[in-house]
Amino acid sequence: MSNGKSVMRDNLRFVTATSLFDGHDATINIIRRLLQDAGVEVIHLAHNRGVPEIVDAAVQECAHAIALSSYQGGHMETFKYLVDLLKEMDCAHIKVFGGGGGVIIPEEMRELEAYGVTKIYSPEDGRRMGLKGMIDHMVSIARKVKIPKVRDGLFGLKQRDPVVIGRIISLVESGHGGFQGDLLELGQEIKHLASSVNIPVVGITGTGGSGKSSLIDEIVRRFLYYYPEKTLAIVSVDPTRRKSGGALLGDRVRMNYINNKRVYMRSMATRDAQVEIPLCINDVLAVLKASGFNLILLETSGIGQGDAAVTQVSDVSMYVMTSEYGAPSQLEKIDMLDFADIVVLNKFDHERSMDALRDVRKQYRRNHAMFDASDHDLPIFATVASRYNDKGTSTLFRYLMGLLKQRALSDLELPDIPTESSSVVTESIIPKGRGHYLREIADAVRAYHRHTEKVMDVLERSKAIEVALDEVEDSSLKKELKKKFDELQQGLGKEDTSILNHWQRERKRFSKDVYTYQVRGIKNRVELRRKSLSGLDIPKVALPGFRSDVETYRWLRKENLPGRFPYTAGVFPFRREWEEPRRQFAGEGTPERTNKRFHYLTRYDEAKRLSTAFDSLTLYGEDPDERPDIFGKIGESGVSVCTLDDMKRLYAGFDLCSPLTSVSMTINGPAPIITAM
Numbered sequence: 001m002s003n004g005k006s007v008m009r010d011n012l013r014f015v016t017a018t019s020l021f022d023g024h025d026a027t028i029n030i031i032r033r034l035l036q037d038a039g040v041e042v043i044h045l046a047h048n049r050g051v052p053e054i055v056d057a058a059v060q061e062c063a064h065a066i067a068l069s070s071y072q073g074g075h076m077e078t079f080k081y082l083v084d085l086l087k088e089m090d091c092a093h094i095k096v097f098g099g100g101g102g103v104i105i106p107e108e109m110r111e112l113e114a115y116g117v118t119k120i121y122s123p124e125d126g127r128r129m130g131l132k133g134m135i136d137h138m139v140s141i142a143r144k145v146k147i148p149k150v151r152d153g154l155f156g157l158k159q160r161d162p163v164v165i166g167r168i169i170s171l172v173e174s175g176h177g178g179f180q181g182d183l184l185e186l187g188q189e190i191k192h193l194a195s196s197v198n199i200p201v202v203g204i205t206g207t208g209g210s211g212k213s214s215l216i217d218e219i220v221r222r223f224l225y226y227y228p229e230k231t232l233a234i235v236s237v238d239p240t241r242r243k244s245g246g247a248l249l250g251d252r253v254r255m256n257y258i259n260n261k262r263v264y265m266r267s268m269a270t271r272d273a274q275v276e277i278p279l280c281i282n283d284v285l286a287v288l289k290a291s292g293f294n295l296i297l298l299e300t301s302g303i304g305q306g307d308a309a310v311t312q313v314s315d316v317s318m319y320v321m322t323s324e325y326g327a328p329s330q331l332e333k334i335d336m337l338d339f340a341d342i343v344v345l346n347k348f349d350h351e352r353s354m355d356a357l358r359d360v361r362k363q364y365r366r367n368h369a370m371f372d373a374s375d376h377d378l379p380i381f382a383t384v385a386s387r388y389n390d391k392g393t394s395t396l397f398r399y400l401m402g403l404l405k406q407r408a409l410s411d412l413e414l415p416d417i418p419t420e421s422s423s424v425v426t427e428s429i430i431p432k433g434r435g436h437y438l439r440e441i442a443d444a445v446r447a448y449h450r451h452t453e454k455v456m457d458v459l460e461r462s463k464a465i466e467v468a469l470d471e472v473e474d475s476s477l478k479k480e481l482k483k484k485f486d487e488l489q490q491g492l493g494k495e496d497t498s499i500l501n502h503w504q505r506e507r508k509r510f511s512k513d514v515y516t517y518q519v520r521g522i523k524n525r526v527e528l529r530r531k532s533l534s535g536l537d538i539p540k541v542a543l544p545g546f547r548s549d550v551e552t553y554r555w556l557r558k559e560n561l562p563g564r565f566p567y568t569a570g571v572f573p574f575r576r577e578w579e580e581p582r583r584q585f586a587g588e589g590t591p592e593r594t595n596k597r598f599h600y601l602t603r604y605d606e607a608k609r610l611s612t613a614f615d616s617l618t619l620y621g622e623d624p625d626e627r628p629d630i631f632g633k634i635g636e637s638g639v640s641v642c643t644l645d646d647m648k649r650l651y652a653g654f655d656l657c658s659p660l661t662s663v664s665m666t667i668n669g670p671a672p673i674i675t676a677m
Helices: 026-035 053-059 073-089 108-115 123-142 153-160 163-176 181-195 214-227 281-288 326-334 352-366 391-406 437-471 476-492 494-510 549-558 591-601 645-650 670-677
Strands: 013-018 039-047 065-069 095-099 119-121 202-205 230-237 248-249 263-269 295-297 314-323 343-344 380-382 514-519 522-527 527-530 535-538 582-587 608-613 661-666
Touching: 013 026, 013 053, 026 065, 026 123, 026 248, 039 053, 039 549, 053 065, 053 073, 053 163, 053 263, 065 073, 065 123, 073 095, 073 108, 095 123, 095 591, 108 119, 108 522, 123 670, 153 163, 153 281, 153 535, 153 645, 163 181, 163 263, 163 281, 181 281, 202 214, 214 230, 214 295, 214 391, 230 248, 230 281, 281 295, 281 582, 314 391, 326 352, 343 352, 343 391, 352 380, 380 391, 437 476, 494 549, 582 591, 591 608, 661 670
Parallel strands: 013 039, 013 065, 039 248, 065 095, 095 119, 202 295, 202 314, 230 263, 230 295, 314 343, 343 380, 582 608, 608 661
Antiparallel strands: 514 522, 527 535
């Protein structure tokens, strides 16, 4: 059925992201902040996002436009694929804006814009228009976008068509109060259908920064795993900025498991700074119920102590908090501890978490007069949602599904998750006692330098007394000075005096022509001098010419000789005579092409110092694929390596075991795998 005319929404919605295998997100972060300042609701996906993921987000969010940055190559395939997928999803009205600095050349910009990209911004555009001008240009074009008519609305909802669901929710939002005007007839049908089904709504609320999105993502992961035939929807609400009217809808950044055909996610702004959920939320939930999802998760924006609106629109409410709530008396002010069906103490690996759990349990017992209940009987769970397969989160999920079944809100079988004897799981990657080990290291280094300065002061004053003793003739004065000198010397430890004594011996050894030392019982002889072209004797290790013990001590403590603590001059006592310190850099296209380049660079050199650049797929540890946004990145800005055979072809003809051959690699995440290859 046709419902209403095409309408122009008041609130613009942009999806912002960087392209696949691209970590250059500084630009897109600036763009999304400026869009927010211009009153735009920004659904931010952050970096390393594939085209299907971007299009799914734009469709589900019913966006006006997509702003995509691409600085890592493959932009021709990426932007064309983006335009094609939008057309395929019947969303060609969504505008596509892009940029890539100097990576995208003018000819490519013209080709992409002719293909259907709305605008590719060049460095010249930035110079001419400025950032503000570019944002104004994007917004002015997006304001002309109209939502296409919703046809066969009920049929589309029953099919869980994300295009139909997204557009109906946007029309509901634009009506502010929900189903109004031309949407009234369809709204009545949707409400009737929604009231005839039993679909639970789980409301999840909590303070800002408590980890609600990460926790929801883990709930989604477990739901998809234990119920492979079921579907769920997520509504995530973030506050509207009072000053600009814009909003950052960034919960998708934390969601790793929503890219699934069984999941629908919608980000919403409150569009009122005074509320925690939009006024139209009941109608939005009705749309999702009419679509037949098996479970709906509603996440509110961060709330204060006296907020509990989520309990009015959900069947089961969950309050997520952390140990950062202040004094225990603050718990008495939190309304959700009265009304929440489940309380989650997230980020349980933080300091004070055990104390916080004890205090929350005490307050919950007081609020609900459950003084005889054991800890296990309280619906309070300690979780670390950021940790994979967290046992506390699994226990919470099983309890949640059991509560839905107990209240006849769901007929799903309980997941086969072992029930923990306690809801508290105290695992930690870094042991509690070692949580401050970096600070301890820093404190040790600072204490080391303070000791150096203290001893230098003693040495300096001692030297001054020695000079005075040589100059004065008065015996009583000499006796007094000698007494003061002895007092100062007592302030020096054995290690401090041995450092200076050892230096005198080392100085004599380095003054000879040959230096002898042992490694594992084997004597090594090193010539300490070499002749220059002018016939001069040049020492391999130049010794400082300090006359003062003060300067010598400072140098020994802060620099010292090569191969000596603190290793400022390197960990080896001598440089290799045959070493050729260079980097012969290559990496582009196929392994065969890069191998050919390596052989060209090293054709006249006995020492082969190969420095390898890998393409972005290899850097991210992903496999090549024919999908356009992946295919376009293969061999760009580096060599493509995905198998052991690729690695063999890359270094064919080089003896990797030779001491004259070394390989350095510009790589991070998959470095152990590549090194093993």
